[in-house]
Amino acid sequence: MGSYDFTEIESRWQQVWADQGMYRVPNPGDQNFDESKPKKYFLDMFPYPSGAGLHVGHPLGYIGTDIFARFHRMRGANVLHPMGFDSFGLPAEQYAVETGVHPRITTEKNIETYTRQLKAFGFSYDWDRMVATTDPEYYRWTQWIFLQLFGAWFDEEQGKARPMDQLVEELESGLRSADGVMWQNLPELDRREYLDSQRLAYIDEVPVNWCPALGTVLANEEVTVDGRSDRGNYPVFKRPLRQWMLRITAYADRLIDELDLVEWPESVKTMQRNWIGRSEGATIIFDVEGHTQMRVFTTRPDTVFGATYMVVAPEHPMVDEITKEMWPDGTKPLWTLGIDTPRDAVAAYRLAASRKSDIERQAEDRQKTGVFTGGYAINPLTGDPVPIFIADYVLVGYGTGAIMAVPGQDERDWEFAEAFDLPIVRTVQPPPEFDGDAYTGPGPAINSGFLDGLDIDAAKKRIIQWLETNGAGMGTVTYKLRDWLFSRQRYWGEPIPILHGPNGELIPVPEDELPLLLPEVDDYSPHASDDEHAEPTPTLSNASDDWKFVEIDGVSYERELNTMPQWAGSCWYYLRYIDSSDDERLVDPDMERYWMGDSGVDLYVGGVEHAVLHLLYARFWHKVLNDLGHVGTKEPFGRLFNQGYILADAYQDERGIYVPAADVVEDDGIFTYEGEAVIPVYGKMGKSLKNSVNPDEIFDEYGVDTLRLYEMFMGPLDTSRPWSTKDIVGVHRFLQRLWRNFIDEDTGEVLVSDGPSDGDLQVLLHRTIEAVGHDMENLHFNTAVARLFELNNALVGIERVPSDVADVLPRLLSPLAPHVAEELWSRMGKEGSVVTADWPLCDKSLIAEDTATMVVQVNGKVRDRIEVPIGITEEDAVALALGSERVRAHTGGAQPRKVISRLPNILSLVV
RNA sequence: GCCCGGGUGGCGAAAUCGGCAGACGCGGCGGACUUAAAAUCCGCUAUCCGAAAGGAUGUACAGGUUCAAAUCCUGUCCCGGGCACCA
Numbered sequence: 001m002g003s004y005d006f007t008e009i010e011s012r013w014q015q016v017w018a019d020q021g022m023y024r025v026p027n028p029g030d031q032n033f034d035e036s037k038p039k040k041y042f043l044d045m046f047p048y049p050s051g052a053g054l055h056v057g058h059p060l061g062y063i064g065t066d067i068f069a070r071f072h073r074m075r076g077a078n079v080l081h082p083m084g085f086d087s088f089g090l091p092a093e094q095y096a097v098e099t100g101v102h103p104r105i106t107t108e109k110n111i112e113t114y115t116r117q118l119k120a121f122g123f124s125y126d127w128d129r130m131v132a133t134t135d136p137e138y139y140r141w142t143q144w145i146f147l148q149l150f151g152a153w154f155d156e157e158q159g160k161a162r163p164m165d166q167l168v169e170e171l172e173s174g175l176r177s178a179d180g181v182m183w184q185n186l187p188e189l190d191r192r193e194y195l196d197s198q199r200l201a202y203i204d205e206v207p208v209n210w211c212p213a214l215g216t217v218l219a220n221e222e223v224t225v226d227g228r229s230d231r232g233n234y235p236v237f238k239r240p241l242r243q244w245m246l247r248i249t250a251y252a253d254r255l256i257d258e259l260d261l262v263e264w265p266e267s268v269k270t271m272q273r274n275w276i277g278r279s280e281g282a283t284i285i286f287d288v289e290g291h292t293q294m295r296v297f298t299t300r301p302d303t304v305f306g307a308t309y310m311v312v313a314p315e316h317p318m319v320d321e322i323t324k325e326m327w328p329d330g331t332k333p334l335w336t337l338g339i340d341t342p343r344d345a346v347a348a349y350r351l352a353a354s355r356k357s358d359i360e361r362q363a364e365d366r367q368k369t370g371v372f373t374g375g376y377a378i379n380p381l382t383g384d385p386v387p388i389f390i391a392d393y394v395l396v397g398y399g400t401g402a403i404m405a406v407p408g409q410d411e412r413d414w415e416f417a418e419a420f421d422l423p424i425v426r427t428v429q430p431p432p433e434f435d436g437d438a439y440t441g442p443g444p445a446i447n448s449g450f451l452d453g454l455d456i457d458a459a460k461k462r463i464i465q466w467l468e469t470n471g472a473g474m475g476t477v478t479y480k481l482r483d484w485l486f487s488r489q490r491y492w493g494e495p496i497p498i499l500h501g502p503n504g505e506l507i508p509v510p511e512d513e514l515p516l517l518l519p520e521v522d523d524y525s526p527h528a529s530d531d532e533h534a535e536p537t538p539t540l541s542n543a544s545d546d547w548k549f550v551e552i553d554g555v556s557y558e559r560e561l562n563t564m565p566q567w568a569g570s571c572w573y574y575l576r577y578i579d580s581s582d583d584e585r586l587v588d589p590d591m592e593r594y595w596m597g598d599s600g601v602d603l604y605v606g607g608v609e610h611a612v613l614h615l616l617y618a619r620f621w622h623k624v625l626n627d628l629g630h631v632g633t634k635e636p637f638g639r640l641f642n643q644g645y646i647l648a649d650a651y652q653d654e655r656g657i658y659v660p661a662a663d664v665v666e667d668d669g670i671f672t673y674e675g676e677a678v679i680p681v682y683g684k685m686g687k688s689l690k691n692s693v694n695p696d697e698i699f700d701e702y703g704v705d706t707l708r709l710y711e712m713f714m715g716p717l718d719t720s721r722p723w724s725t726k727d728i729v730g731v732h733r734f735l736q737r738l739w740r741n742f743i744d745e746d747t748g749e750v751l752v753s754d755g756p757s758d759g760d761l762q763v764l765l766h767r768t769i770e771a772v773g774h775d776m777e778n779l780h781f782n783t784a785v786a787r788l789f790e791l792n793n794a795l796v797g798i799e800r801v802p803s804d805v806a807d808v809l810p811r812l813l814s815p816l817a818p819h820v821a822e823e824l825w826s827r828m829g830k831e832g833s834v835v836t837a838d839w840p841l842c843d844k845s846l847i848a849e850d851t852a853t854m855v856v857q858v859n860g861k862v863r864d865r866i867e868v869p870i871g872i873t874e875e876d877a878v879a880l881a882l883g884s885e886r887v888r889a890h891t892g893g894a895q896p897r898k899v900i901s902r903l904p905n906i907l908s909l910v911v
Numbered sequence: 912g913c914c915c916g917g918g919u920g921g922c923g924a925a926a927u928c929g930g931c932a933g934a935c936g937c938g939g940c941g942g943a944c945u946u947a948a949a950a951u952c953c954g955c956u957a958u959c960c961g962a963a964a965g966g967a968u969g970u971a972c973a974g975g976u977u978c979a980a981a982u983c984c985u986g987u988c989c990c991g992g993g994c995a996c997c998a
Contacts, residue, residue: 267915271993274914279997298998368996393996403998412996480997608992713936715924727923730936783925786935796952855931860979862931900978906930908978
């Protein structure tokens with residue numbers, strides 16, 4: 001009755017809130033919708049529901065958004081605060097491979113566990129809006145969006161996606177040609193191929209990241225720096241393959257420029273800009289001896305006079321054409337690999353290069369290798385012949401896959417030139433003190449004909465002008481960003497709703513046949529292998545012929561057997577929450593306009609690991625949907641916030657294997673696990689370090705409110721912080737002290753007085769209201785908690801809590817620790833729920849004081865503190881200060897030479 | 912190598928604009944209550960010198976600007992993250 005029984009209080013209120021639908025939020029048009037309130041959309045990055053369940057590190061950001069949502073509700077906003085599950089993915093499928101249990105079963109079970117755990121945190125989600133990406137009613141619309149991408153093209157002039165119909169119209173009317181060919185003159189087959197090549201979702205043969213161990217290909221973003229898979233850390237190899245691609249590159253500029261519209265951490269914006277990697281330069285056309293031409297991309301067209309050789313990527317399609325039968329005169333032995341003919345030398349080098357994985361290329365310490373092709377190009381500016389090499393330091397996928405090498409101004413080219421004894425010409429004058437090799441800094445052009453004397457920028461402009469007038473090139477922009485490889489050979493993903501006809505026709509599955517359900521298969525195994533040359537085979541090829549083949553008008557069509565990558569479902573889930581049960585359309589336009597407003601989601605909180613992948617893909621899809629008129633904003637997430645991580649001690653045994661941290665025993669600084677010594681390390685809490693702390697244990701011992709407060713009190717939301725179970729007692733003591741301040745533990749009597757506070761306590765109360773409100777707005781929950789501690793501490797020793805304090809404190813606490821706040825509110829007999837109570841207002845007149853502490857500095861050092869009236873004049877202040885013994889001890893009684901004041905707080909005397 | 916963050920007591924941290932460094936909590940020390948312990952309550956707790964009053968030093972390091980710097984500027988070191996032969 002009287003003691004703080006958090007377990008009982010928390011479970012009871014969670015039940016009451018659920019029964020009353022406390023956190024249900026109506027849409028425009030719904031019954032209880034109040035359009036006079038401002039809208040707020042607060043979103044968490046939804047989790048993948050893993051079998052291990054939640055640990056205390058997962059909900060850090062969720063606690064933050066929940067507090068923010070509760071705060072804004074009390075301040076009178078309509079708050080959309082939903083949760084769901086990104087439930088397609090590898091672990092459920094791997095489990096299915098091992099056990100034969102259908103991934104749907106595993107997934108449903110895990111979702112159930114996650115839902116139970118999330119509900120136990122007392123989060124104020126509107127669970128009626130929950131989505132799971134694996135739900136056919138959800139992925140129906142993921143497939144629908146894919147068909148929108150398939151049914152659209154990117155109009156370069158308008159800079160936006162448009163429906164294919166409009167392209168066909170413009171082609172038929174002659175407004176536009178198909179790569180220079182009139183539509184009327186194009187055979188039927190070529191027309192189809194042309195149209196298919198223009199779509200935002202298209203099939204192309206491209207070098208892909210093939211991961212045999214996972215049995216699937218991966219997007220560039222899913223491959224780590226050392227050429228391994230992001231998930232599972234398996235080796236990844238490059239190989240050409242026909243795959244579905246999404247034309248994200250068409251949006252490269254908008255994805256950069258429209259970052260200006262959003263309030264995101266600068267670091268995330270920078271990462272996206274770097275990933276897109278826009279660089280401006282020029283394409284320069286080199287005549288290759290004899291007949292053909294070669295295009296190179298350079299960001300330094302101003303250095304073209306110093307281009308003394310050319311390098312082509314080993315995989316470049318023109319290599320065969322350039323390569324000569326015989327080594328020409330003047331071939332240096334160094335250039336030939338010691339092989340008799342250029343053809344054999346080039347073949348040997350290409351073979352060696354193709355065998356190298358990205359890791360090996362890396363490991364070689366960037367030693368420059370390459371071989372001469374026997375061919376020469378003509379430098380269009382100097383007219384000199386320059387030898388053409390192939391070398392793997394030039395990448396086929398970037399720019400034109402060929403470069404003009406300017407060793408004087410490029411470190412890589414310098415290294416290669418030294419290794420192969422090639423001429424070096426400086427075309428920018430380095431400063432006199434420069435003693436390095438390649439010079440990449442600013443300076444006037446030299447050895448560059450009509451460019452001489454110009455600085456780099458001017459020289460670039462001038463040479464591009466020259467190239468364009470002489471038909472030798474043009475200004476060009478290139479990007480590091482590649483189109484998004486969208487096929488996966490896995491089972492547990494959205495089927496791609498396309499049929500393949502006998503002549504290569506691509507037929508979209510009609511919208512009214514969506515969702516295209518995943519077929520049942522006997523074997524979920526991907527065709528995984530240790531062999532990098534194994535042929536990728538989609539798991540859906542294990543489906544029955546009934547599913548795989550569709551007959552339309554007597555013609556047999558084969559279904560697309562690849563599935564979508566895991567990122568697909570998370571590209572648009574924030575839209576589905578708005579109207580999660582709509583079976584007519586993706587989202588109702590009126591509801592979408594209301595909740596997304598002018599700038600999209602008002603606060604999106606999640607880990608920084610999604611800085612590139614998820615956030616770039618989602619922005620891309622959103623822009624396409626915007627172009628096609630399905631959503632109203634240019635950007636999906638107006639404000640992004642990256643929460644930190646919970647870190648924890650972890651332990652490795654002798655072999656470097658992590659052991660369960662919970663079972664490690666410490667004795668006088670020595671750590672042991674099952675009697676063996678282990679080494680303490682430190683890192684992000686999670687399965688891989690085996691250092692997870694289960695929230696259930698904390699709930700049992702301290703309760704939900706304590707855990708919520710603890711995670712917030714540890715530090716600012718955006719910094720990582722070490723978990724320390726022993727520190728939890730601090731916030732737990734706070735709640736118990738709060739309880740004892742309000743409730744007599746023996747009798748259960750509510751210890752609230754009839755009269756309000758006065759004096760210092762009243763001032764403190766209103767200061768707390770102001771400070772907590774301010775902290776809440778700025779997501780400074782750690783300091784908000786500290787302010788509440790102070791107010792609570794001031795109540796200790798007071799017989800009864802003054803009525804105004806009793807009225808305010810539970811409301812201030814309610815977003816942070818909703819259960820105990822609701823219990824106190826209810827025990828005091830207050831009207832309604834504290835959840836829907838108004839946020840307290842601060843009476844500013846009460847916190848304006850009539851005296852202040854004036855700090856007196858002498859020569860910049862604090863020497864005394866004096867209470868002064870708020871409106872004190874400088875003259876009085878100086879007189880007061882000079883009257884102080886402590887001040888006089890440092891002024892030696894002399895008059896100050898100079899007085900600086902910020903009255904009534906600071907008086908600075910210089911003597 | 913390049914690009915972002917960050918570095919404050921024994922520990923987690925705080926410090927709107929350049930204006931009292933260390934709020935709040937953990938831990939520690941001392942005290943009250945208790946037969947005792949736990950819980951609770953009270954006090955102290957940056958470092959050094961000092962019995963104290965007080966003084967000196969102190970926000971990674973070295974400089975600078977300023978009456979005044981954790982905060983601004985220059986350089987260096989360390990930690991974390993991203994990118995990495997991108998022409």
